[in-house]
Amino acid sequence: MRPALIGDIGGTNARLALVTPGEVTPHDILNLPCADYPGVIEAIQDYLARVGATGDNAPQEACLAFACPVHAERVKMTNNHWDFMKSDVQQALNLSLFKVINDFTAQALGVPHVGEDNLVEVQPGEAQSHSTRLLIGPGTGLGVAGVFPGQHAWIPLPTEGGHVTFAPTDTTERALLDVFLQRHQRVSVERILCGQGLLELYQAHCTLEGQTPR
Numbered sequence: 620m621r622p623a624l625i626g627d628i629g630g631t632n633a634r635l636a637l638v639t640p641g642e643v644t645p646h647d648i649l650n651l652p653c654a655d656y657p658g659v660i661e662a663i664q665d666y667l668a669r670v671g672a673t674g675d676n677a678p679q680e681a682c683l684a685f686a687c688p689v690h691a692e693r694v695k696m697t698n699n700h701w702d703f704m705k706s707d708v709q710q711a712l713n714l715s716l717f718k719v720i721n722d723f724t725a726q727a728l729g730v731p732h733v734g735e736d737n738l739v740e741v742q743p744g745e746a747q748s749h750s751t752r753l754l755i756g757p758g759t760g761l762g763v764a765g766v767f768p769g770q771h772a773w774i775p776l777p778t779e780g781g782h783v784t785f786a787p788t789d790t791t792e793r794a795l796l797d798v799f800l801q802r803h804q805r806v807s808v809e810r811i812l813c814g815q816g817l818l819e820l821y822q823a824h825c826t827l828e829g830q831t832p833r
Contacts, residue, residue, distance in 0.1 A: 622672065624647075624681035627722055628659065630698025630759025631814075635666045637678065647672070653699045658702070659683070660711045683719040684725035686760060688779065694719060698759045701717035720777075723764035730766055757816075761809035768795050781809035791827075798823040 622637035625645060626706030633653055636645035647670040656662040664683075666672055687697040695702045709717040730752055751767040766773050785806045787793040799819065801805045810816050825832045 621676065621679055624663070624672075624678040624683075624747050626663075626681075626683040627725065628653070628683060628701075629686040629722065630696065633659070633666075634696075635663065637670065637672060653696075653701060659701055660708055662714060677713070679714060680716040681714050682720065683711065684720050684722040686722045686758070686762060689719045691722050704833055709819075717727075721764070723754055723756065723762040724775045724777045726756060726762065727752075727764045727777070728768035728773065730754060731773045757812045757814070759814055761812050761816075768785075781812075782807045785811055785820050795820070795823050798826050 620640055622639050624635065625638050626633060626635040628634070631653060633651045633656075634648065634650065636648040637706050638645045649666055649669060651662050651666060653662070656665065659705075667677060672678060675693050685694060685696065687694065692706065693702070693704050705717065705719055708714075737758055751765055754762070754764045754766070756762040761781030765776035765778070766775065768774075785796060785799075785808050787796050796806055799810060802819070803810055822832050824830075
């Protein structure tokens with residue numbers, strides 16, 4: 620039985636793996652830098668060659684999660700140069716089934732299956748097991764999603780919540796906003812809470828404290 624191809628593709632890295640039908644644990648996991656490839660087709664072809672999943676072993680089904688809006692036929696990534704048509708990928712890779720989902724749709728679908736031993740209590744309280752859950756994940760950008768319990772399954776709610784405008788709540792945050800506005804016309808939450816944002820946040824604190832960044 621041929622494995623299926625799965626992947627989590629962000630602004631910086633493409634994490635690809637295979638999964639055997641009927642199982643849930645991925646195998647042959649590789650992390651490929653997006654900057655090394657002109658597009659998703661070339662990255663997948665290189666991945667499949669590396670793990671020996673070619674010819675009669677090549678996947679016929681794939682589900683890839685992307686860190687950008689994916690509702691249209693054309694997928695243009697927010698934080699890297701990849702830009703493709705879904706039909707072109709399906710045809711180039713000879714796939715009978717090709718699903719494209721938002722990366723935080725994938726995260727949301729996984730949340731109900733996280734084991735107790737992987738949970739950390741942030742604030743004491745009584746958790747309601749069958750209620751809406753929120754996901755926030757900083758990376759190259761800021762992913763935000765929800766998942767709520769339907770009658771028969773958990774239903775993911777992908778959003779572009781990272782692009783909401785940063786709303787300062789005290790004098791320190793207002794001062795930080797003023798520093799960020801010297802670099803950006805508009806400051807979203809993602810501008811601050813992401814890889815590049817953490818660097819700029821440190822630099823902004825240095826500016827306010829009169830310190831030299833090091």
